[in-house]
Amino acid sequence: MKSLRYINKYFLKYKWRFLLGILFTVISNYFGVQMPAYFSASINQFQYQINNPTSENVLWLALELGGIYMGLSLLKGFFLFLMRQTIIVMSRYIEFDLKKEIYDQYQALDQRFYKQNATGDLMNRISEDVGLVRMYAGPGMMYTINLVVSFMLIVGKMISISPSLTLYVLLPLPIMSILIYKVSSTMNRMSLEVQKEQSFLSTLAQESFAGIRIIKAYQRENEITQKVSASAERYKKQSMRLVLVNAFFSPTIIFLIGLSSMIAIYYGGLLTFEKKMKVGDIVAFIMYITNLTWPFASLGWISSIIQRAAASQQRINEFLTRKPDIQDISTQPCPLEKGISFQNVSFQYPNSNQPVLEQISFTVRNGETLAIIGATGSGKSTICSLISRHFDVNEGQITIANQSLQSYSLENYRHQLAVVPQDVFLFSDTIENNLKFGSEQTDITTEELREVCLQAHVLHNIEEFQEGFQTILGERGVNLSGGQKQRLSIARALLRKPKLLVLDDCLSAVDTETEEIILNELQKGAAARTTIIVSHRISSIRNATQIIVLDKGKIVESGSHDELLTQKGSYFELYQFQLEQEKDAQTKKED
Ligand SMILES: Nc1ncnc2c1ncn2[C@@H]1O[C@H](COP(=O)(O)OP(=O)(O)OP(=O)(O)O)[C@@H](O)[C@H]1O
Ligand SMILES: [Mg+2]
Structure with a gap:
């Protein structure tokens, strides 16, 4: 239950609406309690009229009593309406606030978080889980308050008529409470399973829509459908079991209410014979018992709602209390026009134990272009991620104007940066x-x-x-x-x-001629910014001021295109290879 304390701040925020809701509940119940009392008074009055016929017109009396009874029920209904309008509306506000808070947190969290959590799960917390918490803050709260208020008012009235009869008719209540508690904890356990399966199912469905092209291309429709149906089947079975347990609820309660009514008639009858009570009072008692039924019946539902909401809020809190790995604490503006430097940077992804980058150092000044080339998986995109500060380096540092990147305002830095990602x-x-x-x-x-x-x-x-x-x-x-x-x-x-433009292999899907045109165009504006370009193709990067060749996370060669060619190392080999390929392609075209 502790987890639900989190939303107390919202109850505080809407305290006036909430207090007004409680007041309306009390007023509505007050009129509700008057109704049986009035009904009983009318019966007693009629009985008196039957036993002592007078000249008074019974029709007028009936009309008067009926009118007052209707007036009372209208008043009760009106305040019931106001009660819902305050408390349920409050819960909708809370739902809105909570969703906004979670969404803002989602936006603040970084890549590591998104790698660890499936989209379906993120969606579920913001829709399903918040929905359940709202059920607690709205209907759950409302019925609890209603139960407490109506119990106090009704039992007070009953005691004022006959304390001993009250004691007898309330006897089945403890049994009912124990039963309700037992059933609701079973229901609770089951609904947790249902929630889990639902989360799984929506992740599965979401992924199958997002990946529909690949599913069709690999003809995996049947397997995916089977997977989804298996999960849906489990979801159905679990829900059915939940429904079954739920179905025992009302009959049990109605049976216990019937028991109370029987006691009221039998024991009340005895008291009437002894002239300690009037016939109307028995009728009032039966009405009171019926009026107590639904608040009590809602008890199980309330406890299950509270428990489910607590589980949901706990899941929500897991995300809300999570601090983003990348903190934006500084307000110092970043002079990105001074270029950017890597100084002995090493990096390892949080969920792996292999270093991806080792001792990477380079400096790019304003107006210059740094090119990074290397085999697939050598760590090129990782360098781009570090530049975007999706992750912070483990060792060494990235500097701008001799100061660590972390010492500048992240917002201001990213503002001057543009990254074209690989995907x-x-x-x-x-x-x-x-x-x-x-x-x-x-x-x-x-x-x-x-x-x-x-x-x-x-x-x-x-x-x-x-x-x-x-x-x-x-x-x-x-x-x-x-x-x-x-x-x-x-x-x-x-x-x-941007003052720093990072192009991560973003010309891979265009032909060499188009590439040439774009590179020429980019060259025109290059003097005003720093450019970092990642590529597999030498043609894309040959004009760069500086080229670094990456292999398994280490810089193996670096220099300008011409310098690297004279070194006759892996860059030279790659150049020869790509030149051959191009020639082949050329001759094929000519044929
Ligand atoms: N989020 C991540 N968590 C763990 N490991 C990762 C993550 N992203 C990448 N890696 C690993 O880091 C290594 C370098 O990946 P990176 O994407 O930087 O390579 P790359 O040089 O850009 O390759 P490509 O040319 O194919 O784009 C790979 O072995 C990859 O599996
Ligand atoms: Mg890459």
Whole structure:
């Protein structure tokens, strides 16, 4: 239950609404309790009229009594409405706040977190789990308050009529409480299993939608479907068991209520014969017992809601209390125009025990281009991740103007940085919005958009679309080719006017001619920024100021293109190899 304390701050935030809700509950119950008392008084009055017929008009009396009874029930209903309007509305506010808090936390957390947690799980915590917590903050709270208030008022009234009869009719209540508790803890255990399976199922479904192309390409539809159906089957079975236990609930309670009513009639009857009570009082007692039924019946439901909400809040807290690995504590602006340096940087991913980078050192000054080349898995993208500060280095340091990267404001630093990642991501939105996504400038003109697209050599593609820049991409729109996507994300980065531009193998899907055009275009603006370019192809990087050759996380060679060729090392070999390939391709074309 401790975990639920977390949302007390929200109860405090909405305390007036909450207190008003409690007040309305009391008022509504007050009128509710008057109703049986009034009913009983009417019966006693009628009985008196039957035994002592007078000239008074019974019809008028009936109308008067009926009118008052209706008035009371209207008042009770009105305050019941207000009670829901305050407490349930409060719970919706809390739900909104909590979702926002979790979402903000999701945005603050870094890559390591996203590697460790499946998307389905993240989604579940923000929808399912928050939903359950809301059930506690809203209906759960409301019914608890209602139970306490109605129990006190009703039992008070019953005692005022007959303390001994009250004692007898309340006897079945403890049995009911024990039963409810037993059943609800069983239900609780079962619903935890249901929640777990649901989380698993939604992760599975989500992944199968995201990977539908690969599933179809490998003809794995049947296997995935079987996996999903197996999980859905387990989910169904567990839910059915839950429903079964749940179904025992109401009959048991109704049986116990019936028992209480029987006691009321039998023992109340005896008391009436002894003239210690009136017939109307027995009727009032039966009505009170019925009125106590549903608050009590909700007890099991409440306890199960509270327990489920506690489990959910615990899962939520796991995320909320987690501190991002990368802290943005400094406010010092970063002079990125001074270039960037790696000094003996070593790095190992948090979830592995193999160093990925060892003793990496280089310096790139403003206006220069550093190129990184190396076999797959040699650590090129890892260097880019370190530059973006998705991770912090383990050893050595990254410096800007002789000061460690960590000593600058992360926000200010990232503001001046543009990274084109290896795996391009575009949103299901218009081309224009995708381009503008990275830029904080609000008054971007079409001219500027055209300019960056021209530089990234993608303008002619965009113009071929009927809707031009308004073309919608992604799931419900146009699918771009791999190369078009890459060029569009280069344009997006350029629009940001970065001081440091990092291109992680983002020309891999374009042919060498297009590559040439783009590199030439990029060269034009290169003097005003620092550029780091990662590639497999020598053609992409031959003009770089400095090239480093990476092998298994270590720098094995470095220098300019010409220097590296004279060294006749692995770079030279790669150059020869790629030259041969190009020649082959050329002759094939000519044939
Ligand atoms: N998040 C991660 N957690 C653990 N290991 C990782 C992670 N990301 C990458 N690695 C490992 O680090 C090594 C270097 O990966 P990296 O992506 O930097 O290579 P790369 O040079 O960019 O390769 P490619 O040319 O194929 O893009 C690989 O062995 C990879 O398995
Ligand atoms: Mg890579």
